[in-house]
Amino acid sequence: MIIMENVVFLVHNSRDHVGVATVDLEKGTTAQGKYLDVGATLTVEVSEGIPLGHKLSITRISGDQPVIEYGQEIGRAIHEIQPGNHVHTHNIKSMRW
Amino acid sequence: MLIIPVDDISNAAAQNVEKHISGTRAIPHPYGRLQFGRDLELLFKTLGGMGRNPNVASAIVIGIEDNWTQRIADSISQTGKHVEAIGIEGKGDLKVVEKASRWAKEMVQDASDIVKKEQDVADLVISTKCGESDTTSGLASNPTVGRTFEILKDQGATLIFGETSEITGAENILAERIADPSIRDKFMDIFNRYQEEIRREGADLLGSQPTQGNIKGGLTTIEEKALGNIQKAGNLPIVDVLDYADEPTRKGLNFMNSSSAAAECVTLFSAAGAVVHLFTTGQGNIVGNPIEPVVKITANPKTALTMSEHIDLDISGLLRFEFNLDEAAVKLHELTLRTASGRLTANEVLGHYEFSPTKLYISA
Numbered sequence: 001m002i003i004m005e006n007v008v009f010l011v012h013n014s015r016d017h018v019g020v021a022t023v024d025l026e027k028g029t030t031a032q033g034k035y036l037d038v039g040a041t042l043t044v045e046v047s048e049g050i051p052l053g054h055k056l057s058i059t060r061i062s063g064d065q066p067v068i069e070y071g072q073e074i075g076r077a078i079h080e081i082q083p084g085n086h087v088h089t090h091n092i093k094s095m096r097w
Numbered sequence: 098m099l100i101i102p103v104d105d106i107s108n109a110a111a112q113n114v115e116k117h118i119s120g121t122r123a124i125p126h127p128y129g130r131l132q133f134g135r136d137l138e139l140l141f142k143t144l145g146g147m148g149r150n151p152n153v154a155s156a157i158v159i160g161i162e163d164n165w166t167q168r169i170a171d172s173i174s175q176t177g178k179h180v181e182a183i184g185i186e187g188k189g190d191l192k193v194v195e196k197a198s199r200w201a202k203e204m205v206q207d208a209s210d211i212v213k214k215e216q217d218v219a220d221l222v223i224s225t226k227c228g229e230s231d232t233t234s235g236l237a238s239n240p241t242v243g244r245t246f247e248i249l250k251d252q253g254a255t256l257i258f259g260e261t262s263e264i265t266g267a268e269n270i271l272a273e274r275i276a277d278p279s280i281r282d283k284f285m286d287i288f289n290r291y292q293e294e295i296r297r298e299g300a301d302l303l304g305s306q307p308t309q310g311n312i313k314g315g316l317t318t319i320e321e322k323a324l325g326n327i328q329k330a331g332n333l334p335i336v337d338v339l340d341y342a343d344e345p346t347r348k349g350l351n352f353m354n355s356s357s358a359a360a361e362c363v364t365l366f367s368a369a370g371a372v373v374h375l376f377t378t379g380q381g382n383i384v385g386n387p388i389e390p391v392v393k394i395t396a397n398p399k400t401a402l403t404m405s406e407h408i409d410l411d412i413s414g415l416l417r418f419e420f421n422l423d424e425a426a427v428k429l430h431e432l433t434l435r436t437a438s439g440r441l442t443a444n445e446v447l448g449h450y451e452f453s454p455t456k457l458y459i460s461a
Contacts, residue, residue: 007418010236010416012235012236020232020235020236020315022233022236022416022417036236051315052233052315052397052398052399053231053232053233053314053315053397054232054315055232055315055317069321069324070235070321070324072266072267072270072324073266073320074266074317074318074320074324075317075318075320075321087317088312088315088317089303089312092317092318093318094266094303094317094318094319094320095266095318095320096266096318096319097265097295097301097303097319
């Protein structure tokens with residue numbers, strides 16, 4: 001298994017369901033991330049390729065549940081999302097429009 | 098020295114004066130005929146505001162007829178600046194271009210006599226908006242502007258942000274920062290009116306707001322974009338809520354009702370008197386403005402590399418922990434003051450002078 005030693009994704013808030021990749025993340029790697037509010041680190045096994053700036057799930061999110069980023073709701077999961085999954089327009093939707 | 102066409106058919110004369118006389122800038126636009134009511138008032142406020150902006154030394158207003166032309170000139174002359182007005186009807190382009198060019202020549206020479214004086218940061222009006230944002234905007238460049246705004250607020254500056262559609266999902270966070278209940282009501286009224294407009298159109302905004310570029314950069318929903326957007330406001334309270342192109346009267350952070358489209362939004366801020374704009378970008382928006390220098394900031398390392406000529410400040414090192422947010426804000430604060438002192442921004446050197454007045458409804 002390839003373990004990336006540097007912090008390669010950032011999580012705004014310790015309540016968040018997602019982190020943001022700060023480099024292109026490769027499928028099958030174990031990525032190290034950091035919470036921006038509390039400073040703690042965490043690791044997630046990346047289950048699909050995630051480009052720089054895109055989100056990865058750091059927890060299991062059930063279908064139809066609100067997805068949290070910045071400690072706030074940013075949308076609703078269309079179906080269940082597993083840790084390490086790419087989180088984007090294919091699996092979450094705005095609750096506004 | 099600004100050459101202001103009142104209407105679309107006066108653009109040619111204004112641009113011909115610009116060609117003849119170095120040091121002038123014309124601001125052509127597609128409007129100005131058969132507008133009425135709020136929409137006409139906004140055009141007057143926008144054109145007059147461009148001439149009133151402290152970055153402009155003097156102005157010539159050229160319109161097809163005298164009445165509206167003089168009205169805009171009168172608004173500019175309230176500032177004490179030298180302003181001239183001329184109508185084309187009864188004269189034709191050539192006579193107008195000659196007369197305006199002779200005025201412009203004198204005005205440019207007079208402007209070159211103005212000696213720079215030390216000014217207080219408290220006298221500055223500084224605006225911000227983001228464009229072609231991605232998640233690096235919410236993570237790094239927008240918080241850097243937020244921290245810079247906090248420093249500028251402590252120095253007594255007047256600050257403006259806006260983008261009415263782009264606070265959707267974060268509107269309550271902002272509303273809580275408005276102490277005065279009547280100003281808070283005005284804010285929510287502006288927000289709700291635009292939401293109603295979106296509902297009336299019945300369109301799916303995905304692909305427009307967030308934009309295709311936003312989505313490519315990893316932004317998924319309007320709520321996520323809005324939560325990133327409001328990082329530019331730092332932790333500041335909102336002291337006043339302005340309608341389109343209103344000149345701010347209170348120091349500290351002002352919210353302005355405005356489109357989130359880059360050129361439209363910066364145009365409204367410049368017409369309100371903002372003298373430096375802090376523009377964060379993720380995927381690489383290249384907008385400029387005819388009179389307000391636009392400082393481009395990116396935290397996206399790919400954009401900093403592939404579009405380097407458009408970027409004034411690369412803070413992608415924040416994502417690699419090479420420096421912290423306070424250090425990034427010190428860099429931006431320093432660049433803001435250097436820009437206010439006359440340093441040219443990338444947009445100015447590259448010739449990005451987009452002027453896009455906001456249109457509220459179809460002309461008669």
